Amino acid sequence: MPENLTIVVTGDICINRLLWITDPQNAKGLNWQTHENIHSALLPGEALLLTKLVALSTRAAILAPQITDMPDVSLTEFLSSTAELGLFPETADKPKGNKKYRVSRFLGFTGPATGQPKLLPVENDNADADMVIIDDENNGFNSNRNYWPLALTTPGKTPIVLYKMNNPIDTNALWQNLAKHHMNNTIVIINADDLRAKGVNISKSLSWEKTAQDFVWQINNSPSLAFLANCRHLIIPFGLEGAIYYRNEGSKESYLYFLPYAFEGGSVKDSQGRMSGLTSCFVAGLARSIASGYAHREELPFSIGDGIRTGIVAAQKFFLTGFGNPVQADRFPSPAIFSEWEKDFVSKEDVQDVIIRISANADCQSCWYILKDKSSANLAEIAYSIVKNGVKQALKFIPIAQFGKLQTVDRTEIESYRSINNLMSEYIAAVNTVRPLCIAVFGTPGSGKSFGVTEIAASIAPALIRKLNFNLSQLRSPLELINAFHKVRDISLEGKIPLVFFDEFDSAFEGKLGWLKYFLAPMQDGVFRERDSLHPIGKAIFVFAGGTSSTFEEFCGGDISDEQEQKYFLQEFKGAKGPDFLSRLRGYVNILGPNQTDQQQDQLFIIRRAMLLRSLLETKVPQLINDNDEAQIDNGILRALLKIPRYKHESRSMEAILEMSMLNHAKKWEQSYLPSKEQLKMHVDEEQFLRHLMHDAFFSEKIDGISLALHEKLLSLTKDQPEIDAWLRRPWAELDEDIKNAFRNQAKRIPNVLLKINYDVVSVKETPEAIEFTDKELAMLAPVEHKLWCKQQKAAGWRYGPHKDRQQKTDPALVAWEALTEEKRKQMIQMIRIWPEVLVKANFKIERLKFLCHCEAMML
Template identity: 65%
Template sequence: MMDNKKLKIVVTGDICINSLQWITEPQNNKGLNWETHLNVHSILKSGESLLLAKLMALAVDADIHSPKIDDIEASLSKDFLRSIAELDLFPAYTDEKGNDKVYRIKRFLGFTGPLSDTPRLLPINNDDANTDIVVIDDENNGFNSNEEFWPLALKTPEKSPIVLYKMNNPIGTSTLWKQLEETHIEKTIVIINGDDLRSKGVNISKSLSWEKTAQEFLWQIHNNPNLAFLANCHHLIVPLGLEGAIYYRDEGINEAYLYFIPYEFEGSSFKDNQGKMYGLTSCFVAGLTRSIASGMYDKEELSSLISEGIHEGIVAAQKYFVSGFGKNVQEFQFPNPSIFIEDENDFIYKDLIQDVKIPDKENSNYWYILSDKSSANLAEIAYNIVKNGVKNVLNSIPIAQFGNLQTVDRTEIESYRSIKNLMCEYISKKNVVRPLSISVFGTPGSGKSFGITEIADSIAPELIEKLDFNLSQFRSPLDLISSFHKMRDFSLKGKIPLVFFDEFDSAFEGKLGWLKYFLAPMQDGIFRDGDSVHPIGKAIFVFAGGTSSTFKEFIGEDIKEENEKKNFFIDFKGAKGPDFTSRLRGYVNILGPNQTNEKDQLFIIRRAMLLRSLLERKVPHLINDDGEAQIDNGVLRALLKIKRYKHESRSMEAILEMSMLTNAKTWEQCDLPSKEQLKLHVDEEQFLRHLMQDAFYGEKIENLAIAIHNKYRMLNEENTNMDLIDFLVPWEKLSEELRNSNREQAMHIPNSLLKINYDIISVKKSPGYIQFTENELEILAKDEHKRWCRYRKRNGWKYGEFKDNNEKTDPAIVSWSNLSQERKNKVYQMVNIWPEILAKSNFKLERLKFLGNTNV
């Protein structure tokens, strides 16, 4: 970092003194009377702008000017605002299993107000109108209306410092805001915590998915009249817990960016049993200022410095939380200087924080960060996931993990997290009289039970006991009463039964006949057995669909034909369907490894994650020391590309279990089950075509190369360009170097086609062939020219103004943008013949309906 000694920073704002209290065990049982009792300790610490100034001094090597209290204990006045908090020892880290604990806040006890109505403020020590950066901590406790204490740099005409304005109360009517808006808005950076926005009624979701939170923020900033004043900010930053932030820019063009930790979601880094901390946003601001200060004199763009600063701020806030008040509050240096020092052993680092532009579109419900963060085709990503593991490949996109369950699908992430939030809230409540009822839908074998069970285990594994009942096997309501007695027994033992009612939508006494028997237990938490009424106790009911694969299908929303829809709703109402659904508190649609519809674009990623998980759990000996899965490319392609698994994830698992892998070092094609066994789980003919594609294609490389050459000769037989003479002779007379170039081109075609989301499928008969669009042709031509240049350079060729076979110079060995139009046309011509050549060799081009098809 550059020397910032001459940089002047003013930090000011509202003043608060934090009174911290904690209890320790008796010092001994033989000393003075007071020593044998619990000891209550108390210490005063700087808060609000005083704390922010201390953090700034640690973060930035600059001249810091701020209000000061030299000795808080000695000079504490009752005119100051004071907050009181109770401390306790908490695990330093989420996964801490040892005795490493630090003091954090157990609970905030509230404020002790000043003697006067307005808390006392303090002047800035050695204030200077020529300040470079002004940092304001506005907690809405009087500073924003008291101009006397504002920095000179804000009140002096023609001064234009960078202003970081941390505000607690998002309103645009304060005197200070009006001053900033009128005179400093271009260089003002507003920082408002996401929870502060929510507390003012701004509806932004939390802990569901980063995409959803980001898009809802964007809608609010554009449409909520209460935030209209913020929409004019040139720079607005909204920290989202300790895990993310949104940066909204308005410098002629509105843009918004999301910053996030991929394996976390808002509020997930640290659990409730790890305590709380004040000053987290202040620490974020200090990290942000550190980046801005480091680049000011290099004349870097402010937006770039802010972007880098958000990375710094997130890291600093995380380290600040972990440090807490130390193991010994009275001896610990608070705040800890190490939070702004990068160390190779840090648990978090700046490069871990990812950022992505938030699409500003009304119809962006299907926005996936995966589509923006990866330039690779989804098929390539899927192969890499299986080969190298999820974390090594998907290290820049949001991934939700619940125990052994991992998902990258936004819809699943939002549903699972909604269910987790419901479960957490339900478990934490006391005196609950009714069960928590949720439903889960999916095709058979998609993993309905697995997902919900993993969520429950990730919350309270020692408290929750799973029970399974398949209603299709029940013969009478007495079977259901028996199941209620079993779950009641668990409740009486202090457990919370997680009860799966599988195939709850099966027929009994008519369509959906079981629903009416659940209404009283779901609503009142009771069931009747003869003349007796029994309370069920605390329980989680999970209704797993057997005949409906989605919630919409269950309630009839998928029905298009009006008469059919009308008849469905008559039957649904008669079966008490609306009464049943009104008692549900959430639902999940499990997607499984099969593609559900054309909008389901991540199924190949789900397959890859499932397959990698199966390899790790079932055949770990096939994962080498570097974490690489030893699996034949043909086997991998077939498992990922097969159109449909007949029994979803069960079929994938079955194929692995039927393969002879006990003593195998690599999963080879010969290890797969027989064709007859494969038929139970997949279309065996299609599976084998995918399996043998490398072999099929490899066998025809020579024929394809010859066909490409002959077609090219035919198209250019009247061309008199002397540069092409070497290329237009018959195959037999073609130099070996040019033959190899054609062979390499033929081998490269499948990889090149992936760039426009086409795959090559071997078929029995010659298919029809497609025509590429102009955009597709451009992409393929650029890729083919790059390949050709690499090949020529490997063979000793270099750029020259004229083509010379002896000197090996060629004017075409340049980047695509510098290539002449005539030569470009030749490449277009070459690429355009691929579909016809492939079709004549019985290869069909099939479009991959995958996400992220941004190139075409």
């Protein structure tokens, strides 16, 4: 950290008054010692706390307002806040472990008896300060120029300014001064919840993609944020788990920084209490990196990126340490917050970043997946890695949502599940609720409709939830439904919360959707009628699982394109009380099973399959997972299970194939252990499955034929190029074996190279039609093919040389793609262009992988 760097920290002043209770000191002492004891302490808040944090983070001498004797400070002049502390678990996963004091209840602010809260000047202020850090809590500092640091009021000074802003408006005097004189060097930090409090609609805790895209839309379109859109550097922290860096230096770019294993607010549970000063700790971490970068003349955006990582880690550790145990005012905050240790539960390397993508096509906003941007691999390669190496290893840089045993990386599923999670959390925490929480779940049979919702409920309140299941297609009269409500009520009277699944609620009864009308009163009023009596149901969660409709849109008729047909449907739907039923629902989720639901939008079905298969291997045949956590499974089986177009009974089919295989004593899932062709037919198209299974064998058998065709095509393409070596122009049968192997290696590389542009090579019975690569596709394929060729050549002992020499194994083409001659690049592109024609003759079809979205396909 630079020794001569001058940092000024100032802003609003607040004194934090903390109260906490301890057990009696003893049972036999003075009377007061036998009762609970109340303790109090005065700690610095707002700019005073930020000063201490910046001093710890930068280890520099800070110029700032000072209160030398905090215990004797007069609270009649200053603004103060009062909070009650309690002992909370250090971490949520160890509720009985070490405990720390944190805020259990914020009691409010106390202002001075008369006038405005007292502000303090910067002691030994210096107009030549290199950095100014401001804590503007909208408590008077931003309108009182007399207390602003000299570096902001002296003409011609250009310090780096970190402006922590609580009230995002452009009318205060301080903002106008910064906007006029210091905007180029000002970094604005506003907590996401402060933006939301001003009516800025940014989703919370659904998915990082959704939150990020909401922010970008708001900053570009919201009139209330127009003044912030002009910031050169704007940082929005999202809880302890992420932040967005908006940069506007000629062109606008936004970057998301996030912890993959947590969503906004997800790393802190209610059972852990709260902490004030988290954003101040983030700013102190940011200041640390910017100060270091300033000394080393780093570009400011680079320092900001590193600072966001430092800030996220520091805020996490600040929360973890709390106020300590016991509370020691003179040791707060802890210096350990800004130290790095191997045992730390979070580090800067854990914080990932990605540029936020916004498509010009409004229909493709939901097409952006961090998973695809954070991995250079194709989705199929990621899927193989998930099964082979496990979810954590394959997806360690990707946002993962987990609820109990349920894991998902699919953005659509994450947003749906988290919506349900948020609804359930609020409902379970609420008191005096008089009606059930009603949600609907749709999906094809076998997609796992009940599993996901059950895991969410269990992850929120496992001791409170008790599950019940009723299949309405098996009920014969409303009386049986009344009996079901009685069972629900009994559980509620026990003090538990019944989680009630009404399976196939959309089945016919006395006509289409006949059961709906019997749920309207219980859903709306929380009561059911039995003869002349009304019975309250109590607190309960009703889950309506669709049986005839696989999506919410299908249930509502939203997928009907014919106008007359839709009109008839809506009349029938209204007659069955469908709109009344929908109005009582508070949420819904479409469960995505292992089958692809939509060729345009459902990109990640292969990832869902991989995660399901890995889970099945771990739970049902754990002996196939070795000590290195690697799954022992034949590549052909893995390809077939992941690439088969459709499972007839969704996840049940995948599970059935595993259970029908002879794996009880196996150490590896070999092809010989698979069930018979007739048994496979029950769950998949057995012909397609076997062709995927034998794909590698089919391709290996035809390698020589493909290699021969490649050689012939090369001769045809280069017949007018006399510089081509004579030893390459011989007939295939007369070629040296090392030259034949070079063509064989090229043939073997083709499937892997094509995966880079989302193409797959599929064995087919009939001779398919050859496709044509676009110029963009060729421009993407050629560098990949060249890189792999170089790697194989070097492995075989070849090295760069100015001339090609087979004896010395030197080749001038063993350079980076950009360094190749134009002629060599054209020659390689010509060779790749003929791949489809060569493969077609060997009965291999090149087809687009179906998990590309429309907007990505248009880019190729």
